[in-house]
Amino acid sequence: MVNTVAKALQILDALSESQPQGVSDLARNLGLPKSSVYSILETLVSEKIAEKNVQTGKYSLGVKLIELGNCAQTGLDICRIAAPFLQGLNVKFDETVHLTVLDNNEVLYIDCIESRRRLRTYSVIGVRAPLHCTSVGKAILAFLPDAEIEKIVAEKGLPVFTAATIASPERLAAEVAVIRRQGFAIDNMEHEEHLRCVGAPIFNSQGSVFAALSLSGPAERNTMERILEMAPEVVSAGLEISRRLGWRGEPQSSWR
């Protein structure tokens, strides 16, 4: 383990979280010595991982990260393997499809194909969302061990976004039971108004859930009826992706 590199990554994290910052800002926020931050930033800038605004002296993330981010995405097993299935779902229903992974008890959106319709869910690659109020998040949550779910709820709470957001551990437990039986999760305007999505889990070769995919679109078009038509397709895409990742499990009979 290398402290210096860890510090550099801390700095990148800090830069990703807010407006351009100066050396002192960063040092204060991260509890690191100014001079350390300074020399690390110097290196990052020389590699275009960070960028220094010569007028303000503030630092922000650099162009090289765009390139690396793109390589990371196209290189990830999960992205490569999932791509054709995402495309299949996108073509069939003409709704936006998302691919997400579990990271730090949140979902991180790592791939997206947008619907071609005028009214559609927009691309959100690289952003994060809570587990308890998104279809992908709930699809992951439901297949974690109960103890893990409790731990996450304790840590993150159940913040409310809309009138439909699940806000009590009891309702969440009930929802988890439903998702485990069905094999898919529905986000019925629980994170954003007018947005209805259906998501299914993706398992790794060890058999644990670590990712999810979803179809999402405006509730006016994605009626509950249509969502239930989509669900089996999303589930089987998730299962097929899991298998190609080395998963050797079997779906429950209630899933199909």
Next chain:
Amino acid sequence: MVNTVAKALQILDALSESQPQGVSDLARNLGLPKSSVYSILETLVSEKIAEKNVQTGKYSLGVKLIELGNCAQTGLDICRIAAPFLQGLNVKFDETVHLTVLDNNEVLYIDCIESRRRLRTYSVIGVRAPLHCTSVGKAILAFLPDAEIEKIVAEKGLPVFTAATIASPERLAAEVAVIRRQGFAIDNMEHEEHLRCVGAPIFNSQGSVFAALSLSGPAERNTMERILEMAPEVVSAGLEISRRLGWRGEPQSSWR
């Protein structure tokens, strides 16, 4: 300057350039000690900047980079400032627009809005292309000092991609003269068959060209006539973006 961080970035670069690699591969290719590579990778993995395949023991880029890449893109001055202009051009012509920066004597695509048509240029954020055969590349190249152009040609050569690619320094010099007079560059199927694009330069506050934007689409639809209709709009978008970035220059009269 911090060697350790530089090494970590070298490793990321290596991981971005090819298939997943092991510790020894990386150490050999980069001329670094195995143990150094090992401990750096350990740190990168713990921060999800890199990923280790537990079965093969090989390393690849991690999900965190997708997030950072996204933040870099939305945070970059140039992206933020250019976004509305890219959108304007995209809506007006319904062709794919690209935003690129000059990096290492290549163009790096940093933003894109796709056309909504069936036949269209696809998104390429994060990839690179040569300067001498793309509209964005030529738009940048033409506004570099002559000495710089010569240096780049000496370093990169003029690799041929299609029948129309500019392959001799003389033809390139003539093309540069035209672009300087017009204020925009046309890629007439010089990089890919059936693809015709028009690009214009973007200048920074020091007055040097460092980025470019373009409209691109199938040659069958983007006739030379249509390209020439697009050109003034692309040029004025480039100039307006430059001004908002602090550029105080004046376009030549022949540009409008």
Next chain:
DNA sequence: CTATATCGTTCATATATATGAACATCGTTC
């Protein structure tokens, strides 16, 4: 099935690096 080569990993120590303090510079405040 043995021998060999190559792999990822560990560890002590020589070595390069992090950093506290001091510096010059800038913008603010009184």
Next chain:
DNA sequence: GAACGATGTTCATATATATGAACGATATAG
């Protein structure tokens, strides 16, 4: 306009780190 407080930057040295050599495990070859 002087004093202050904040900034980004430099530098010597105490300190944490890079790394060569050695390890066991695994794959390949004979």
